[in-house]
Amino acid sequence: MRAEEVEVRNPSGIHARPAALFVKTAARFVSTISLENVTKGKAPANAKSIMAVMGSGAARGHIVRLTADGPDEDQAITVLHDLITGGLGETLEG
Amino acid sequence: MTRPVRLTGVAGAPGIAIGPVWRFDASNAVPQADASRQVPGQRPADAIEAAAAETARQLDALAGRLRDLGREEESAIFEAQSMMALDPGLVEEAIGRAGESGDPVDAVQAATAAAAELLAALDDETLAARAADVRDVGARICRVLRGEDLALPAVPSIAVCDDLPPSVTAEIPPGFLLGIALSGGSRTAHAVILARSLGIPAIVGIDGLIAAVDRRSGPSTSPVTIAMDGERGEVVVDPGSRVTMEYRGREADLTARRATAAGLRDRPAATADGERIHLVANIGTPDDAQRALAAGAEGVGLFRTEFLFMSRQTPPTETEQVDAYRRVLEAFGPERPVVIRLADIGGDKAIPYLRLAPEQNPFLGVRAIRLAYADSDLLLTQLRAIWRAGAAARVVPHVMAPMVATVADVELLVSLRDRARDTLVSKGLPVAERMVTGIMVEVPSAAFLAPELARRVDFFSIGTNDLTQYVLAADRGNAALAGLQDALHPAVLRAIAGIVAGADSAGIPVAVCGELAGDPAGALVLTGLGVDELSADAGSLDGVRAALARVTRAQLDALARAALDAFDAETVREMAAALLAPAR
Numbered sequence: 001m002r003a004e005e006v007e008v009r010n011p012s013g014i015h016a017r018p019a020a021l022f023v024k025t026a027a028r029f030v031s032t033i034s035l036e037n038v039t040k041g042k043a044p045a046n047a048k049s050i051m052a053v054m055g056s057g058a059a060r061g062h063i064v065r066l067t068a069d070g071p072d073e074d075q076a077i078t079v080l081h082d083l084i085t086g087g088l089g090e091t092l093e094g
Numbered sequence: 095m096t097r098p099v100r101l102t103g104v105a106g107a108p109g110i111a112i113g114p115v116w117r118f119d120a121s122n123a124v125p126q127a128d129a130s131r132q133v134p135g136q137r138p139a140d141a142i143e144a145a146a147a148e149t150a151r152q153l154d155a156l157a158g159r160l161r162d163l164g165r166e167e168e169s170a171i172f173e174a175q176s177m178m179a180l181d182p183g184l185v186e187e188a189i190g191r192a193g194e195s196g197d198p199v200d201a202v203q204a205a206t207a208a209a210a211e212l213l214a215a216l217d218d219e220t221l222a223a224r225a226a227d228v229r230d231v232g233a234r235i236c237r238v239l240r241g242e243d244l245a246l247p248a249v250p251s252i253a254v255c256d257d258l259p260p261s262v263t264a265e266i267p268p269g270f271l272l273g274i275a276l277s278g279g280s281r282t283a284h285a286v287i288l289a290r291s292l293g294i295p296a297i298v299g300i301d302g303l304i305a306a307v308d309r310r311s312g313p314s315t316s317p318v319t320i321a322m323d324g325e326r327g328e329v330v331v332d333p334g335s336r337v338t339m340e341y342r343g344r345e346a347d348l349t350a351r352r353a354t355a356a357g358l359r360d361r362p363a364a365t366a367d368g369e370r371i372h373l374v375a376n377i378g379t380p381d382d383a384q385r386a387l388a389a390g391a392e393g394v395g396l397f398r399t400e401f402l403f404m405s406r407q408t409p410p411t412e413t414e415q416v417d418a419y420r421r422v423l424e425a426f427g428p429e430r431p432v433v434i435r436l437a438d439i440g441g442d443k444a445i446p447y448l449r450l451a452p453e454q455n456p457f458l459g460v461r462a463i464r465l466a467y468a469d470s471d472l473l474l475t476q477l478r479a480i481w482r483a484g485a486a487a488r489v490v491p492h493v494m495a496p497m498v499a500t501v502a503d504v505e506l507l508v509s510l511r512d513r514a515r516d517t518l519v520s521k522g523l524p525v526a527e528r529m530v531t532g533i534m535v536e537v538p539s540a541a542f543l544a545p546e547l548a549r550r551v552d553f554f555s556i557g558t559n560d561l562t563q564y565v566l567a568a569d570r571g572n573a574a575l576a577g578l579q580d581a582l583h584p585a586v587l588r589a590i591a592g593i594v595a596g597a598d599s600a601g602i603p604v605a606v607c608g609e610l611a612g613d614p615a616g617a618l619v620l621t622g623l624g625v626d627e628l629s630a631d632a633g634s635l636d637g638v639r640a641a642l643a644r645v646t647r648a649q650l651d652a653l654a655r656a657a658l659d660a661f662d663a664e665t666v667r668e669m670a671a672a673l674l675a676p677a678r
Contacts, residue, residue: 018171060417
């Protein structure tokens with residue numbers, strides 16, 4: 001199992017469009033993956049469920065913890081971590 | 095041959111349309127020709143999984159069609175909805191609720207409603223808005239389960255209904271929607287915003303529309319034809335050849351006016367003899383900034399901030415507000431000032447975290463700046479966010495407080511502004527070099543006190559909507575008082591003349607940010623009265639710019655003098671219209 005924390009940096013947080021991109025990417029891996037909004041103290045959410053990911057309410061500036069467990073866990077964490085730091089398809093300001 | 099029936103509503107989006115009616119109502123579903131998806135005796139779990147998969151397929155197809163049309167933003171919404179339909183948690187929840195023999199439709203409805211409520215409860219406006227998307231997905235899955243399809247228009251048509259949800263408008267192929275006529279809705283309804291972006295007319299709140307249309311349609315008759323003028327808010331049922339001719343004439347006129355107006359966009363607004371008028375936009379969210387810039391706005395005269403405070407369970411944080419203000423300040427830059435209006439909230443709006451006591455008469459109650467006497471936290475947080483946003487965007491922010499009634503109100507505003515700055519400075523945080531500070535003049539007492547107030551602030555902005563309601567003591571929402579709700583009433587104009595005189599005595603500028611500023615006739619009267627800046631919805635700027643370009647200062651002065659001596663709004667409106675009428 002691998003876990004890593006990362007700050008959400010894109011302006012609108014992980015809402016509809018960024019959430020869709022995140023979930024689609026997570027679904028490519030066989031590992032069980034979760035996303036936990038540490039800032040809000042929410043329970044870990046299934047990273048392959050758009051409803052669960054949106055429900056974590058991750059906004060810009062929040063810290064989220066990614067956890068992956070399975071054969072491709074290392075790759076999953078690396079890819080998803082980069083996706084979030086890269087702004088989830090949105091332009092980063094400043 | 096039946097006689098034409100003329101009906102009026104509230105103008106939503108300009109444009110002329112003539113065409114057959116497409117009646118839509120919430121139960122506007124017809125059984126599918128091919129209802130084979132419904133397998134008798136199918137287990138609820140299998141039925142739900144199959145329906146969810148089919149819904150996702152339909153949504154993907156819709157997203158693909160929109161993407162091909164270059165409508166990327168809308169396409170992304172349907173793509174996300176498709177993933178919601180297949181969401182493992184949601185589908186499992188519905189299957190769990192249905193059990194072995196439950197009704198799959200009830201189960202899907204309950205599961206999606208519960209999921210939507212969870213999102214709506216989050217203190218994040220963007221996410222809360224997604225709750226509607228989830229409910230929409232639920233409704234789609236249920237339609238598939240029942241073996242129904244939406245009945246879409248088969249020929250280019252005018253939609254006639256109470257309200258038109260976004261998922262339905264998106265299903266209608268481009269070119270098949272000629273206009274939108276609603277018996278309900280408001281000027282800010284989703285359908286109206288869509289109509290503006292599609293360039294088709296929309297009218298809302300048309301009394302008697304549905305009855306008039308339904309009375310004339312029967313199963314065997316051909317669809318009713320209607321004509322609509324989105325600018326005047328007029329609908330004619332069964333127009334006949336004479337009205338059709340009249341509407342075609344208006345259409346040609348509108349096309350010509352639009353071409354002229356668009357040609358003026360890259361030039362600053364000015365009268366025919368070259369006097370500059372500052373023409374700026376009203377915006378309601380940071381997303382409106384681009385539309386305002388595209389319409390040639392020279393800045394923002396009213397950035398409403400209520401969107402940050404509504405539909406949520408906790409107040410917006412300082413950082414969240416800094417982000418929102420900064421986005422707008424950066425979009426307009428140092429050359430185009432942005433006036434941020436401090437939150438105009440009070441007892442008429444449900445804001446759970448403020449725990450406001452219900453009031454008999456909220457428009458005369460504890461609202462806006464008046465809230466700060468008891469608890470100034472909300473206002474201080476907003477002012478700190480504006481100081482910080484100005485520093486981040488490297489511009490001088492402008493703020494104005496609504497509902498100011500007394501000198502004490504202004505003194506409170508100025509002291510809170512300075513306190514907010516001091517707090518940030520003591521923490522070592524960067525702040526804007528200064529904050530241009532103004533007040534809305536919309537309460538009669540502020541109009542009477544204009545000279546005293548003007549000496550204490552940097553600018554005035556007249557809110558003509560509320561000023562009219564307070565001066566004429568006529569509730570804005572009471573349809574029975576329509577005759578007393580026109581801001582061109584000479585009583586209101588005399589109040590404005592007094593406000594301008596007060597501002598002049600202190601040498602500060604006066605803006606108008608009410609509806610009147612976006613009405614070409616109103617814009618001329620206001621400019622005649624000596625107003626320096628007009629702030630209106632982006633869609634109104636072209637019309638105002640074109641009107642100003644056709645008149646001289648001398649004509650405007652004469653118009654203002656005559657308007658002040660009139661006895662009613664209709665006379666003033668006719669005098670302004672005469673100035674704008676094409677010379678023959």
